[in-house]
Amino acid sequence: AQKVTQAQTEISVVEKEDVTLDCVYETRDTTYYLFWYKQPPSGELVFLIRRNSFDEQNEISGRYSWNFQKSTSSFNFTITASQVVDSAVYFCALSERGTGNQFYFGTGTSLTVIP
Amino acid sequence: DTGVSQDPRHKITKRGQNVTFRCDPISEHNRLYWYRQTLGQGPEFLTYFQNEAQLEKSRLLSDRFSAERPKGSFSTLEIQRTEQGDSAMYLCASSFSEQGHNEQFFGPGTRLTVL
Numbered sequence: 008a009q010k011v012t013q014a015q016t017e018i019s020v021v022e023k024e025d026v027t028l029d030c031v032y033e034t035r036d037t038t039y040y041l042f043w044y045k046q047p048p049s050g051e052l053v054f055l056i057r058r059n060s061f062d063e064q065n066e067i068s069g070r071y072s073w074n075f076q077k078s079t080s081s082f083n084f085t086i087t088a089s090q091v092v093d094s095a096v097y098f099c100a101l102s103e104r105g106t107g108n109q110f111y112f113g114t115g116t117s118l119t120v121i122p
Numbered sequence: 123d124t125g126v127s128q129d130p131r132h133k134i135t136k137r138g139q140n141v142t143f144r145c146d147p148i149s150e151h152n153r154l155y156w157y158r159q160t161l162g163q164g165p166e167f168l169t170y171f172q173n174e175a176q177l178e179k180s181r182l183l184s185d186r187f188s189a190e191r192p193k194g195s196f197s198t199l200e201i202q203r204t205e206q207g208d209s210a211m212y213l214c215a216s217s218f219s220e221q222g223h224n225e226q227f228f229g230p231g232t233r234l235t236v237l
Contacts (some may be wrong), residue, residue: 009187033143052165052213052228090123098164102223109178110226111162 009115010034012103013113020089021121027085028116030099034080036060038104041075041082046115047095055097089120124148126229128214134235135204141216142200143232147216154197156189157213158182160167171197204236 008052012031022028032041042069043055056068058075065074070090086093096117127146128138137139147154153172157165168187170178173194183189186204201208211233215226 042225044228049230050211051230052215054225054227057225088224100164103225108182108217108219108223109155109167110157110165112166114162114164 008086010111011099011113013097013099013116015116016114017117017119018066019121022091023088025085025087026089026093026118028083028097028099028118029099030084030113032080032099032101033084034101034103036103036105040102041072041113042100042102042110043084044098044100044112045095046098052098056084086118089118090112091113091120091122094118094120126214126216128212128229128232130232132146132154132233132235134237137206138172140200140202141204141226141234142216143212143234144161144199145197145199145229146154147196147214148227149195149226151216151218151227153192153216153217153219153226154191155215156197156199157171159211159231168199173232191222203233204234206236210235 021114039060041058045053053117070087072085096115099113131145139226140176148161156168159165167180168183168190171191174191189199211231213231215228217224
């Protein structure tokens with residue numbers, strides 16, 4: 008079974024629009040960690056944010072914000088005032104305390120920001 | 123540049139040949155990971171080292187695959203008797219963790235094409 012589901016395959020927005028990327032995860036662990044990574048056309052995965060399962064608060068960091076909802080097993084990521092440089096594939100990942108240190112990645116959402 | 127480096131960046135080989143990839147992690151990182159990524163998919167975990175010890179191996183890592191991290195610094199991933207299905211991007215990542223699951227920092231990857 009897929010542990011991380013990113014239902015949105017591709018999204019296009021016009022520059023300066025806000026965009027939310029969805030992520031739904033599945034785990035039986037009570038302690039787990041969630042991450043968002045960006046993979047620009049150059050190919051290198053870039054770490055964006057991390058959330059621990061025991062951190063209840065949602066945060067904002069610059070133009071990025073995230074909404075962690077345990078009740079719905081969702082970890083959505085929002086980019087405010089999108090820019091062309093935000094165009095990339097975004098991956099959500101899960102790491103479970105009980106199954107070691109591997110990351111389980113979703114299939115990614117390809118974001119295109121149109122100028 | 124103090125990021126994760128991988129060599130070579132591209133490798134084209136004929137079916138049945140052996141190939142070896144190298145990864146140099148961020149110097150103070152004690153954990154090193156190998157992932158494989160195919161087109162349109164997220165990275166899939168292959169194996170993980172803590173210092174020089176290989177602690178986890180995925181079922182994806184068949185007998186033809188072997189990884190080493192002899193001195194707890196750089197790592198090599200060897201694929202013997204390559205098959206066309208081995209064509210993929212091979213990603214290396216590193217992290218510093220004593221407890222918990224910190225973010226992993228990825229290298230640029232080695233793109234393998236098996237003809």
